[in-house]
Structure formats: structure tokens, C-alpha cells
Amino acid sequence: MIKATVYVTIKQSVLDPQGVAVRGALHSMEFTEVEGVRIGKYMELTLNTNDRNEAAERVTEMCEKLLANTVVEDYRFELEG
Amino acid sequence: MIKATVYVTIKQSVLDPQGVAVRGALHSMEFTEVEGVRIGKYMELTLNTNDRNEAAERVTEMCEKLLANTVVEDYRFELEG
Numbered sequence: 001m002i003k004a005t006v007y008v009t010i011k012q013s014v015l016d017p018q019g020v021a022v023r024g025a026l027h028s029m030e031f032t033e034v035e036g037v038r039i040g041k042y043m044e045l046t047l048n049t050n051d052r053n054e055a056a057e058r059v060t061e062m063c064e065k066l067l068a069n070t071v072v073e074d075y076r077f078e079l080e081g
Numbered sequence: 082m083i084k085a086t087v088y089v090t091i092k093q094s095v096l097d098p099q100g101v102a103v104r105g106a107l108h109s110m111e112f113t114e115v116e117g118v119r120i121g122k123y124m125e126l127t128l129n130t131n132d133r134n135e136a137a138e139r140v141t142e143m144c145e146k147l148l149a150n151t152v153v154e155d156y157r158f159e160l161e162g
Contacts, residue, residue, distance in 0.1 A: 001116075007123055022124070022147070031143055035082075035127040042088055042123040043103070046116040062112055066103070 002047045002055045006077040008068045009040035043067060052079055083128045083136045087158040089149045090121035124148060136160055 010016045019037040026034045045062075047055050059077050068075040091097045100118040107115045126143075128136050140158050149156040 009123065009125075019124075025147055026143060029143075029146065031139065033129045033139065034143075035129050036125075037127075038125040040123040040125070042090065042121040043100075044090075044117075044119040044121075046118075048114045048116050058112065058114065062107060062110075062115075065110065066106055 001081055002049055002052065003080045004045040004047060004055065004059045004077050005080070006043040006045065006059065006063060006067055006075060007040060008043070008063075008073050008075045010038060011072055011074055014072045040073075041067075055079055082162055083130055083133065084161045085126040085128060085136065085140045085158050086161070087124040087126065087140065087144060087148055087156060088121060089124070089144075089154050089156045091119060092153055092155055095153045121154075122148075133160055 010019075016038050018039045022039065023034055023037040026037070045059065047058070049055055056079060059079070063075045063077065064070060091100075097119050099120045103120065104115055104118040107118070126140065128139070130136055130139075137160060140160070144156045144158065145151060
């Protein structure tokens with residue numbers, strides 16, 4: 001069993017409207033020290049394999065095909081176990 | 082400037098329908114080694130302060146009040162800078 005933790009973030013050059021909205025909400029709650037907010041996704045995948053190289057290859061493929069929209073998002077992942 | 086990275090995850094005992102849907106999609110794409118998927122949020126906050134203790138306290142307050150729904154979600158964060 002390998003646990004893959006995938007982080008998908010919006011590219012720096014792309015506007016993150018969800019982040020802007022959260023920043024606005026935090027400001028209206030007096031958290032005015034918040035200068036910027038970027039929101040991404042965090043995914044934990046449990047893989048039924050023990051081959052780390054194979055897992056890395058397969059998770060890359062999953063990110064490219066489904067988990068991330070590589071036009072506007074970046075991804076990175078960590079394997080564990 | 083302090084950068085806070087916040088991870089919000091659905092509690093283990095709570096069903097994660099988004100994760101179930103992604104797992105189903107991965108299976109239909111022949112990624113059958115995926116046993117489970119849990120989806121959470123990943124947030125990067127830039128804080129205009131240099132006091133780490135104060136930042137930790139304020140980010141905890143933001144999580145409790147807005148960023149996480151503590152009934153069904155857990156959160157953790159890291160500070161940097």
C-alpha cells in the first residue's frame with residue numbers, strides 16, 4: 001500500500017477568484033493582515049501497489065489526465081509507505 | 082511577511098462524496114489500483130506580520146471561524162518566513 005498526497009494549485013499567473021473571495025471575507029471579519037489567499041486542492045490517494053516507481057508514474061498520469069487541469073493548474077505529489 | 086499553508090481535510094468518520102466520485106472516475110479510466118481517495122482543501126495565506134506566535138493564533142481563529150467547518154473537517158497549518 002502506498003499513500004500518495006497530491007497538491008493541485010492554480011498557476012501564479014492565473015487569477016484565483018475563490019482566493020480573492022476568501023480574502024474579502026477574512027478582511028470583513030477584521031483579519032486585515034491577510035494580504036493574499038490562493039486556494040488549491042489536496043488529495044490523499046491509497047494505492048494498492050508496493051512499487052514506488054510505478055506508483056509515481058501512475059500518479060503523474062492521473063494528475064495529467066484527471067486530477068489537475070494543467071492549462072491553469074500546477075500539481076505535485078509525495079509518496080509514502 | 083509570514084506564509085501560512087492551511088490543509089483542511091474531511092474527518093475520517095465522515096463520508097467524502099467528492100472522493101468517492103473521483104475514485105469512480107479513476108477506476109473507469111483503468112486506474113484500478115486506487116483503493117481510496119479523500120479530497121481536501123489547500124490554502125496559502127500571505128500575512129502582513131512578522132510575529133509567528135501572533136500569526137499562529139490568528140490563523141487558528143481564521144480556521145475555526147471561516148476556513149474549516151470543524152463539525153466535519155479537520156485542519157492543520159504550517160507557518161513559514
